[in-house]
Amino acid sequence: MSVILEVSDLQKTFGAVVAAKDINVSVSEHETIGIIGANGAGKTTFVNMVTGYLKPTSGRIQFLGQDIIHLPPRDITCLGISRSFQVPQVFMSETVFENLLMAYAIVEDTGLAMLSPIMSEERASRVDAHLKRYQIEDYRDAVASTLPQGVRKLLDIAMAAVRSPRILMLDEPTSGISVEEKFPLMDIIMEALKQEDTTVLFIEHDMEIVERYVARVLAFYQGEIVCDAPTEEALVDEKVREFVIGEEYHRTRIERAGTETGNA
Amino acid sequence: MTQQIVAIIVDGLVYSSYLFMVAVGLTVIFGVMKILNVTHGSFYAFGAYLAATLVGIYYETDLPEFGGFLMLFLAAITVGLFLGVILEQGLLRFLYHRDEHIIVLATFAMFLVLEDVIIMIWGVDPYFAYQPMALLEASDIAGVPFDNYSLTLILLALVVGTALWFGLTKTKWGKLLLAVIYDRELSQAMGINVTVVFLVTFVIGAMLGALGGAYLAPTISVSPGIGVEVIVLAFAVVVIGGMGSIPGAMIGAVVVGLSRAAAVHLFPEVELFVIYAIMAAVLAFRPEGLFAPAKARKI
Amino acid sequence: MRYVDKTVIGLTIAFLVLLAANFFLAEWMRFIGLQSLARGAVALGLLVLWRSGLISFGHALYFGFGAYTAVMLSLAGFSDAFILVFAATLMSGLLAFVIGFLLRRYRAIFFALLNMAFSMILYGVVVKTEALGSTDGFGVGTPTFLGYAPDGEAVQTTLFLFTLVFTYLITVGVHIYMQTTLGYMSMAVRENEIRVEYLGYSAEKVIHVKYVFSGLVAGFGGGIMALAIGHVDPDSMANWTVSGEFVFITILSGTGSVAATYIGALVFELIRTYAFEYAPQMWQFILGGSLLAIIMFLPDGIWSLIGRLRKAKA
Numbered sequence: 001m002s003v004i005l006e007v008s009d010l011q012k013t014f015g016a017v018v019a020a021k022d023i024n025v026s027v028s029e030h031e032t033i034g035i036i037g038a039n040g041a042g043k044t045t046f047v048n049m050v051t052g053y054l055k056p057t058s059g060r061i062q063f064l065g066q067d068i069i070h071l072p073p074r075d076i077t078c079l080g081i082s083r084s085f086q087v088p089q090v091f092m093s094e095t096v097f098e099n100l101l102m103a104y105a106i107v108e109d110t111g112l113a114m115l116s117p118i119m120s121e122e123r124a125s126r127v128d129a130h131l132k133r134y135q136i137e138d139y140r141d142a143v144a145s146t147l148p149q150g151v152r153k154l155l156d157i158a159m160a161a162v163r164s165p166r167i168l169m170l171d172e173p174t175s176g177i178s179v180e181e182k183f184p185l186m187d188i189i190m191e192a193l194k195q196e197d198t199t200v201l202f203i204e205h206d207m208e209i210v211e212r213y214v215a216r217v218l219a220f221y222q223g224e225i226v227c228d229a230p231t232e233e234a235l236v237d238e239k240v241r242e243f244v245i246g247e248e249y250h251r252t253r254i255e256r257a258g259t260e261t262g263n264a
Numbered sequence: 265m266t267q268q269i270v271a272i273i274v275d276g277l278v279y280s281s282y283l284f285m286v287a288v289g290l291t292v293i294f295g296v297m298k299i300l301n302v303t304h305g306s307f308y309a310f311g312a313y314l315a316a317t318l319v320g321i322y323y324e325t326d327l328p329e330f331g332g333f334l335m336l337f338l339a340a341i342t343v344g345l346f347l348g349v350i351l352e353q354g355l356l357r358f359l360y361h362r363d364e365h366i367i368v369l370a371t372f373a374m375f376l377v378l379e380d381v382i383i384m385i386w387g388v389d390p391y392f393a394y395q396p397m398a399l400l401e402a403s404d405i406a407g408v409p410f411d412n413y414s415l416t417l418i419l420l421a422l423v424v425g426t427a428l429w430f431g432l433t434k435t436k437w438g439k440l441l442l443a444v445i446y447d448r449e450l451s452q453a454m455g456i457n458v459t460v461v462f463l464v465t466f467v468i469g470a471m472l473g474a475l476g477g478a479y480l481a482p483t484i485s486v487s488p489g490i491g492v493e494v495i496v497l498a499f500a501v502v503v504i505g506g507m508g509s510i511p512g513a514m515i516g517a518v519v520v521g522l523s524r525a526a527a528v529h530l531f532p533e534v535e536l537f538v539i540y541a542i543m544a545a546v547l548a549f550r551p552e553g554l555f556a557p558a559k560a561r562k563i
Numbered sequence: 564m565r566y567v568d569k570t571v572i573g574l575t576i577a578f579l580v581l582l583a584a585n586f587f588l589a590e591w592m593r594f595i596g597l598q599s600l601a602r603g604a605v606a607l608g609l610l611v612l613w614r615s616g617l618i619s620f621g622h623a624l625y626f627g628f629g630a631y632t633a634v635m636l637s638l639a640g641f642s643d644a645f646i647l648v649f650a651a652t653l654m655s656g657l658l659a660f661v662i663g664f665l666l667r668r669y670r671a672i673f674f675a676l677l678n679m680a681f682s683m684i685l686y687g688v689v690v691k692t693e694a695l696g697s698t699d700g701f702g703v704g705t706p707t708f709l710g711y712a713p714d715g716e717a718v719q720t721t722l723f724l725f726t727l728v729f730t731y732l733i734t735v736g737v738h739i740y741m742q743t744t745l746g747y748m749s750m751a752v753r754e755n756e757i758r759v760e761y762l763g764y765s766a767e768k769v770i771h772v773k774y775v776f777s778g779l780v781a782g783f784g785g786g787i788m789a790l791a792i793g794h795v796d797p798d799s800m801a802n803w804t805v806s807g808e809f810v811f812i813t814i815l816s817g818t819g820s821v822a823a824t825y826i827g828a829l830v831f832e833l834i835r836t837y838a839f840e841y842a843p844q845m846w847q848f849i850l851g852g853s854l855l856a857i858i859m860f861l862p863d864g865i866w867s868l869i870g871r872l873r874k875a876k877a
Contacts, residue, residue: 051761072760072765073760073761074760074761074762074763074764074765075763077760077761077762077763078763082761083761085757089755089757089758089761090755090758091750091751091754091755091758092754092755093754094750094754102747102750102751102762103762105744105747106744106748106751106759106762106763106764107762107763109744113744114743114744114745114748115740115743115744115745116743116744117742117743117744118742118743118744118746118747119742159758159762160761162762163762163763300672300676355855358859359858362858362862364671364672365618365671365672365675365810366814366858366862368620368672368675369807369810369811369814369854369858370854370855370858372807372810372811372851372854373811373850373851373852373854373855373858374851374855375851376847376848376850376851376854377847377848377851377852377855378851379847379848379851380844380845380846380847380848380851381848383844384844384845388844492802492803492804496679496683496803499676499679499680500680500683503673503676503677503680507672533691533692534687534691535687535691537683537684537686537687537688537691539683540680540681540683540684540687541684543677543680544665544677544680544681544684547665547669547673547677547680548665552673
């Protein structure tokens with residue numbers, strides 16, 4: 001597995017507040033990584049810096065060997081890093097179909113092709129296939145503002161995935177989703193992304209999700225990565241237990257592991 | 265040379281005070297209500313007309329001469345209360361939920377209407393209310409003559425500016441207002457009566473606009489169309505200072521006032537557009553004006 | 564053929580009808596028609612911007628710049644309408660291209676106001692410059708058309724024909740453009756710029772392109788207006804109230820259809836002409852009152868009336 005994203009010595013300060021400190025991470029192809037940490041630990045700041053929304057105070061971010069720190073979000077997106085948002089960023093007064101049609105059109109039409117009609121049968125069928133992949137075809141003609149939160153989140157992620165990015169960063173894909181819906185939602189997302197061999201990094205608060213879907217964990221605390229390890233190791237790491245998860249989860253996990261005879 | 269510098273500085277400060285007086289009402293309304301109020305120009309014009317009329321009537325009587333000044337303030341308060349309440353209650357409150365551009369356009373439409381209302385009431389012939397100005401005579405600073413009335417404008421601007429600053433930061437009402445400015449919905453949820461805050465703010469803004477016109481009335485020929493120029497000047501000042509910021513309006517006014525005075529004395533041909541050039545330049549480097557409010561995280 | 568739809572057919576019919584009517588119209592009607600087409604073209608540019616969520620309170624800048632380009636060329640000895648109007652269009656487009664680099668960073672009320680600031684710079688320059696005619700402005704000579712030099716009523720008939728052909732082409736062009744990806748980008752930019760950026764496209768670029776287009780058509784409108792009236796002066800071509808009138812027409816027309824901008828411009832022109840004629844002391848009152856009535860009772864513009872009528876029938 002080759003390294004595609006290399007972050008070194010990343011720092012970000014807002015006035016006196018240190019939002020990111022000495023961040024060093026390298027991400028290889030096909031990895032699935034969970035980013036955990038309390039609110040304000042610097043998770044979203046990290047994602048924002050990698051995707052170009054925030055400029056770091058210092059440090060380097062290299063993607064496929066290219067320095068991307070000075071690039072605006074659109075250029076980083078074009079290079080192959082896409083992202084979703086904690087609050088879904090969709091075209092609220094358009095239908096699900098129109099949202100994805102727009103996404104496909106922006107991705108596919110460049111230069112003078114922008115002056116070709118947005119709608120074509122081929123594109124419509126690609127959109128419909130994408131809707132199926134994310135299992136939101138039932139909502140095809142519903143206006144985005146009327147969607148249930150879970151569907152809107154799926155739409156947001158589906159739009160980010162239109163470009164078939166090398167890396168997809170998901171900002172809390174399950175926040176605001178009910179407990180019963182979480183796993184089905186994640187199944188859909190991970191299944192769809194696996195088909196494309198996308199490298200996934202996602203921010204998550206729910207340790208059960210982390211445990212089930214990721215192989216590697218980055219734990220943030222006060223702007224620093226306090227642990228970067230395979231999931232099994234990370235979840236029992238002392239610092240992670242103290243700063244990120246809190247003892248309670250850990251205890252229930254051990255109990256559960258005891259009764260269920262070590263379900264990984 | 266010294267004379268020219270003195271002239272530029274004093275003229276500049278007088279003009280700055282004038283600009284502050286015409287801009288401050290606009291910025292108060294924008295700051296609280298997020299409405300760019302084109303009828304501000306009408307408040308100015310109505311203030312000037314009513315002041316000219318009242319001053320005219322006053323000096324027909326034998327009352328003490330300095331009482332004429334009271335007429336200026338009386339005019340401003342009357343116009344502010346009357347027009348402010350009518351416009352807010354009769355028009356704006358129905359539009360708060362609409363697109364901000366539409367609200368601007370509605371105030372533009374109202375401005376057009378009021379332009380002709382002025383002509384209906386006062387006709388097209390100019391009015392003069394020179395008496396208060398004549399009363400104060402002239403003096404000279406370093407050999408340059410100035411009329412004292414214009415100098416009192418600086419005083420008035422300082423008083424109004426300080427009063428607003430005090431009112432906003434030291435009184436309960438001001439704090440309520442700041443809360444509404446910061447987050448309208450949250451304030452509503454906290455039990456602040458935003459409806460009343462809006463009405464009062466609009467009336468205060470209207471009074472300030474009218475006071476600008478009323479106090480300027482003795483120095484100008486009060487004639488149709490005086491509101492048109494004022495409105496763009498006020499916009500420019502407010503945008504330079506940062507929309508909705510009172511210290512911003514003050515700094516904006518001083519920057520523009522001094523530059524214009526310098527232009528008038530040194531390069532008279534650029535006088536008219538120097539203001540807009542400054543506005544464009546400021547915005548090119550500080551998109552939200554000199555005093556930009558902080559912004560919340562979006563994603 | 565994929566571009567031909569109901570609107571294109573409708574526009575074509577309207578074009579042919581007007582083309583025929585040109586020979587029968589009374590002079591004053593043709594004059595109102597000319598002005599409506601010129602203003603309608605400017606409003607069309609504003610419509611394109613408005614679909615991206617932006618309104619300019621300063622398009623008198625491009626309108627005036629176009630008009631003054633035409634008049635200065637006319638004074639320099641050029642009389643061909645093709646040269647004058649194309650130069651007007653091009654120069655305004657160029658100006659919009661340059662200013663666009665600054666303005667594309669702004670949104671909402673700042674965009675609207677900054678446009679006004681730039682338009683007031685032009686106004687200030689013109690008013691203060693004798694060489695540009697100062698407050699009095701200039702008269703424009705009678706135009707010729709590719710060597711054809713009409714006189715009398717034929718001047719206006721030919722100018723109307725000329726204007727009609729070009730506004731028709733521009734309008735059909737805009738309608739087709741609205742079906743393209745770039746046209747739909749307006750919606751995307753208006754609704755969520757963050758998403759546009761993260762799909763890999765620059766919202767600013769989209770806005771810039773649209774801005775240049777709006778500048779081009781405003782210049783075109785200005786050039787036509789200069790020839791139609793035969794006179795340019797800063798107050799009727801470059802003042803902020805002129806910009807306000809364009810916004811008025813845009814709101815009056817609504818975003819429903821490209822054709823609506825011309826109907827809006829015609830309604831505006833009629834209100835203004837009649838108000839000015841029958842109540843010269845009240846014309847602003849009437850204009851402002853109409854605008855208020857539209858804002859309050861017809862929020863989606865006059866085009867929505869057609870929709871309502873259809874509903875009522877059904």
